[in-house]
Amino acid sequence: MPAYNPPLRDMQFVMHEVLKVTDEFKALPRHAEVDADTINAVLEEGGKFAAEVTFPLNIPGDEEGCVLDKTTHEVKTPKGFKEAYAKYVEGGWAALSCDPQYGGQGLPFVVNQCFYEMLNSANQAWTMYPGLSHGAYEALVAHGTEEQKKTYLPKLTSGEWTGTMCLTEAHCGTDLGLLRTKAEPQPDGSYKLTGNKIFISAGEHDMARNIIHLVLARLPDAPKGSKGISLFVVPKFNVNADGSLGSRNGIYCGGLEHKMGIHGNATAQIVLEAATGTLVGEPNKGLAAMFVMMNAARLGVGNQSLGLTEVAFQNALAYAKDRVQMRSLSGVKAKDKEADPIIVHPDVRKMLMTAKAYAEGGRALQIFCTLLLDKEHHHTDEKVRKDSGELVALLTPIVKAFITDNGHISTNACMQVFGGHGFIKEWGMEQFVRDNRINMIYEGTNTIQSLDLLGRKVLGNNGATLRKFGKLVAKLVEEEGVNEKMSEFITPIAVLGEQLTKFTTELGFRGFQNPDEVGAAAVDYLRVAGHFVFGYLFALQARVALAAIAAGNTDPFYQGKLQTARFYFAKLFPETATLMRTARAGAAPLMNTDAALA
Template sequence: VMHEVFKVTDEFKAMPQHAEVDVDTINAVIEEAGKFASEVIFPLNISGDTEGCTLDKVTHEVKTPTGFKEAYDKFVEGGWAALSCDAAYGGQGLPFVLNQCLYEMMNSANQAWTMYPGLSHGAYEALHAHGTDEQKALYLPKLTSGEWTGTMCLTEPHCGTDLGMLRTKAEPLADGTYKITGNKIFISAGEHAMAANIVHLVLARLPDAPKGSKGISLFVVPKFNVKPDGSLGERNPIYCSGLEHKMGIHGNATAQIAIDGAIGTLVGQPHKGLAAMFVMMNAARLGVGNQSLGLTEVAFQNALAYAKDRIQMRSLSGTKAKDKDADPIIVHPDVRKMLLTAKAYAEGARALQIYCTLLLDKAHSHPDAKVRAESEELVALLTPIVKAFITDNGHTATNACMQVY
């Protein structure tokens, strides 16, 4: 898809930052990414789902499934967290397209595990776009390396995506920081011990905030406060108070978060938090589309292998497996229809994802302002489509693949 459909290396030649990225580089990165997905995190999938995460109610610490932390250490050591991050903060500066392909394969291999580093990218993007120089210097190098992970704390018990109803409060303190108090729910990767620190991006209201979504501000609230030299200070009172159980991702800590006077700093302008958070939400929307692409692909691969192996009845057009008592079910029209539907949805989704991510690369790195603006507009239009279309089709495809079984 990258080389033959979109000829990505020709596109990169127009972007000085990526002009040196050639076919061999792309292939080498993707090959290694595939090995990481299949050899390191895929084997943890079933144990992760059966074990799940456990919360210690006394210490508020969450234990992740056996092997998850060791796999995360390998991910960081391999430089995967830094793949498409800005070189100014220690990133490898490779195109977003490569990162998206890495994440597709990781989602196929182990979606619950992949959500830990996946959410960090959104936090990285929001701080990169809207953080102060001081915030960028403190947080971006560690988010880039993967030494710290990130979350987005939006949803509250009484409001889902209707963020205008949000109640979490932020009180300004004399030293320029803020005291944050409130409750959040459904926070993916919200608490764990896989990384030294967790950088929570929290939506809250200032005392003088107007009602509704125009009164929301964004704050960075770390699990451990960060000293000016980058070392970790005292524990911030932002705790996991309970774990949600979501089917298929028990290995990811979906946390209820209690914030009890935690110290945070303002990201971007007061009352303009939603615009800053949208950077993260849009990254997450493309990420959710990519999760479903990963699941569509792994469902297809498994169903295809099974359909070639399972024998039942003879083909309508005459015997196909003369050495067996029956033909493999892949010869039957309805099974073929289901497999081809899943294959079409996986391949179509992959093309759409790569196209959108290539647009993001252009929006960020193309020297021509007109190309940047057009790419930005098109990706804004396509982002909700990526999320809705690929998840709907993923549901259809995985149902069909279950039926093959």
């Protein structure tokens, strides 16, 4: 059986020593009084909840899965899931970062994101039930009417009700402009929705009394394509004027998907038969409103893979220290044993360090992004709010795609450390691989994220936002460029920064002549940009670690951080050279393949 220990020390290091979040919070009136002790105490208790309540349900939940009663359309979740959720609600965890006016605790997003990393390590399938509610909450905060906010937000905040997003349909996938679900206006101002949705995570379950679906649909006079989509809130149970639950609405689960992983989460086929809903935001502008939830979900999906990378690494490391097999190439290391622990072998260490580096880089990026979100929403300076929002928009596809791709690399590497035992279910490693695999697909495939980054976020404004991030890197390079001890971290990001500017300009010129050039280069481009961001964050961490050691701190944590940063820059960061070369090979080797693909 696998084990899990919340990585509180590294979270504290990134928050308090590298990014100094509590100093940043002083400029945010809502969070000005939040201190490090409060954050640490909350996350310590959150780690206990993840490790002690949800983690033990991970393997049994995967084995049992969800069961649909086709007569009642009700879904039974795996044993223990409902009880764990009741403890989650009772503990106030759902309300952690929600607005106090709706019953929330008003803590920063940073705290909630770290808590959710631990939940994802412990049990991604379970965590998706409450996780999607945060996106529904954010969408209604941003675009809901006062009546909708009054009706739904307190219950979503408390966790008494959960939320979903009902986007895609069988025939359209990510191309939401093709969706067919209809919304007919009613005399009382409500709408009747009819259609079918697929792949709805947590779409039906027995863990909460009501489920609040946010549904994309078309009005009768809607224009074709994505410009004709509206957003509606459609509850499982209609809500009476006094807030009590009324009649069963015409929205139900018609089937459950049989999946590769996340078996404990109900991925539902949702049927709407004259279901009552109310309009969220303006008619035909639903996609913009839904993007609030989609962007929250994309950051959340990156966090899912971060969590799986961390727990896979922890278990692979423990196994590598314990498992003995063969002797070290450089001589016997464990003289009292018949063979050496496999951790002495260089390639085993490479696999372990790859997972460790991608976990620590991903954690730093997640905390960096959620700090930006806190600043975007609550900073007193309008320019800071605007700049923070632009940087989050730039980094969101990197969080979603780069961290999930890295999660795929890492969980597979950690399974490989176990050898044949990694392929056996009881060790838990193959489940981490299976569960992670969906993260590269849903909430917009990683290719979609790559196109979004290069086509919209970078070339769409002629690189203006990318240059804003580049200024952060340039500032660090200027501050540490003469520090010889930092050269191994500073030189690579300085060189890549110059290369990335030329690379981006070149791709923009090519794309102007032939849009397929952008499509051909986008995935490679995102990984280059991802390494640029990770490189910056690892350099920040190395600077703090070097300063601590120079000040006489003997905590081995800092030496470990330096070793991880050195490994990252020596063994993973150089991938950028190959990626730029393959991107520059252009579209022709891909598109001139009619005979090969006949």
